[in-house]
Amino acid sequence: MRVVYTSDLHGHLALYRAAGEAAARYSADALIFGGDLCPGTPSASNIDLPQSQPAFLLRELQPLLSEWKNAQPRLRIFAIPGNDDCQTILPALAELESQGLLENLHCATKTLGEYTLVGLSFVPPTPFAIKDFERRDLSDDRVEGIQTAWSMLGCAHGFERIGDFAAYLRVQPSIEEELDGLPVTEPARTVAVVHSPPFGTVCDLLLNREHIGSRALRRWIERRQPLLTLHGHIHESPWVSGKFCQRLGATTIVNAGCDYERPHLIFVDLSNPAEIEHSIYGKVKIL
Template sequence: MGLFKKNKPDSNNVGSLKIFFTTDLHGSEIAFRKFLNAALMTKSDVLIIGGDLAGKALVPIIDIGQGKFKVQDKIVGREGLEEIIKNFKATGIYYTIVDEKGYNELNENQKVLEEEFKRAIIGRLEEWSKIAQEKLKNTNLIIYTNLGNDDPLYMFDVIKQSERLVKCEGDVVNLNGYEMITFGYVNPTPWNTPREMKEEEIYTTLKTMVSKIDKPEKTIFNLHAPPYGTNLDNAPLLDNTLKPVVRNGEIVMTHVGSTAIRKIMEEVQPLIGIHGHIHESRAFDKVGKTTVINPGSEYNIGILHAAYIVLENDKVKLHQFVIG
């Protein structure tokens, strides 16, 4: 990787570490750009994306000829199309430009649709890699990049080929004396997403990862799912049709985090846990002595949610949310 090193942050302060963390960007290019800009403004040593980079929707754009395009029942010219594409990228929506025949294939052939979705996901992530390379070109900074439960595994192939995005799941990464373990799978959800595990499997996997840590009290747990029963894992209670339960005019909330992650954190008591997954549950809390943080997400309206964290003398000196 040339001058970029996986185990050495861009910092001259031994024992001090400035972390800029975000998660659940779900394809939003504007949120990704804001993340890079804010990380540079805060002069952070380490940049981390905690998972769920992939977007959730693919919109076909039909080329109807003569410089006209049909987008969701709206006819636009090339200038109008450029504005729509800009908005799609900002809010995490993928798009594909097809003719009428291609549109029919997407509707009628599930395999064709899946391949087009894959192409769009890979293409957007490759664009982000180029954006990061340009934005960070005058620094030694890299971005420790994890996949979340919504991310297909082939995204790791793009990350491995990037100069600035670095795969960290499954490794113990040394960050200026602080160790970090990373894990992107979550406990089962109602949506059966690509990367889910039973709680007992999560616990066994994390137990193995923890066995490779030298100093648990100096460890960063970069785990996509939040620990169960904290301020970080509040989400709407769903009924059998997956609609939020409403009582007395208010949505009923419930805890949906991982009991296995809660258990391993109580046993190990790492220095800090950085999490995501539950977009509406931006918060910090404590699990025993461990500070845990979920910056939340509003990727769909192009707003960055992140956390700026300063570790110093084996303690969490500062943590604050960054929103913009």
Template sequence: MRIFYASDVHASNRCFKKFLNAGKFYGSDAIVLGGDITGKAIVPFVEQSGGEVHVTFLGKRQTLTTEEEVRSVEQRVGDTGYYPHRCSADEAQELSADSARLHALFIAKIVERVEQWMALAEERLSGDGAMPCFVNAGNDDPPEIDAVIESAARVEFLEGRVVELPHGLELASCGYANMTPWQCPRDVEEDVLAGRLEAVAAQVRDPAWAIFNFHCPPYDSQIDQGPVLGDDMRMRSTAGGVEMQAVGSTACRAVIERYQPLVGFHGHLHESRGTFKLGRTVCINPGSEYSEGVLRGAIVDINEKKRKLKSTQFISG
């Protein structure tokens, strides 16, 4: 049995399209997308009275003069994981001055993108022999997206549930994470996270034949390295580069050590691609390069007869 797993695509249209294609391309029996599927910011396309459109993207200010140019930059913005928004100069100023209105627009853009993705999944994954597709939210993702995924025709939403993959392999999922400095929508304290992880793990019939799809990796596992931040929330650097530290979840580690599932699917820390073994459990973090439009994933081969993990192969493309 082969499963394709990816995580942290953060609203990159290019990465999500690659994810949908990956199952067939790699000969998988199912595709699983871990959490953090939404983006981080809106990019205003400010329409001027003379017909020009001004946009500042990735630190570069551009003046666009044709509809073709605007659509081209909008596509690049979407492929990079941001949300383009056309507006007048007055609206741009009003949004800048009204944080509540800006947040409401941001949530609307997030929901719209997820709706588009679910429609695309239905289009790409329908028909005979359709690829089973499973998607979860992560700590960055607002709760407004849950109902959108739950109502999708060709995607199964995973949060807080145990679902069955081919050959009876169970997939237990939780997209919440321990607290981060950014206080994201699904950041919770370790004791709260422990309760959520235990609640879903307890639903598993046979942990030895299960995957624990926990967005946050276990603490001190080498796949949970994140940058050290100073008081100004900037990454601290040393002569050897950015200073890193273990930022995973102690609750996640405890649950995995207790139940010992076959495999752990994780994400959250984009720079920490790799595998780590906790007892018999092989924990996997494919990493993320969503902002470059590069999909990082893991091809996970499992011997269903021996009920063992055969191999894990990381891909980037």
């Protein structure tokens, strides 16, 4: 099964077009988007994101998806939201799925030939305002004092402010708990699409070289050993670390990265995930 993967397109249609074109050239069986699908960052002049993001998916991305499916009928398209997406996009993703154009992998399991795809959008707490897909990382993480200047959830009427973000986190399932709910019956044939990268890897480095990935996810990978995990979230990590992939035991982990100027695309045949190509960083063979 041949897969093209990219992440963190944030509504840039040129990057979406490049991904669709690459899937056609590669004769891909699947095109996967790893989160942060929609445009926009909350600001005083941009408070309608809970409404504008679903509109982007249904009005701007939908025609592209239709075009790709018409040109490549066997191509399957999968996506998860990311932390910059509002939860209000979930009905829009469901609508696209009902049209046969895209399959939402968030908290879901899908079959791709002999392989199983599982997905999860949640990331550990960030300094950013949108909190729809943020969770405690480990179940026993202390959250006292965690607060940002603005903590908001996307709702049908707009943004709803979270008065006490720490209290909100305490009543939500942790990333650790959400991961434990993902079925992995055949690890050697399982691909996980998770917006957050695992902690302490080449995939989770900030510009200051601080690791900020998910500890829960790293533990889950080390314990469950899926074939391949695909990540995003930390745009600069491949540039900072000099690598876009590595091995954790039997698992190959990947962060495509993003800079908005050039497509950051991953090409991988699931029959041989140790050999991966990046549209910018080239081909690698992971030993």
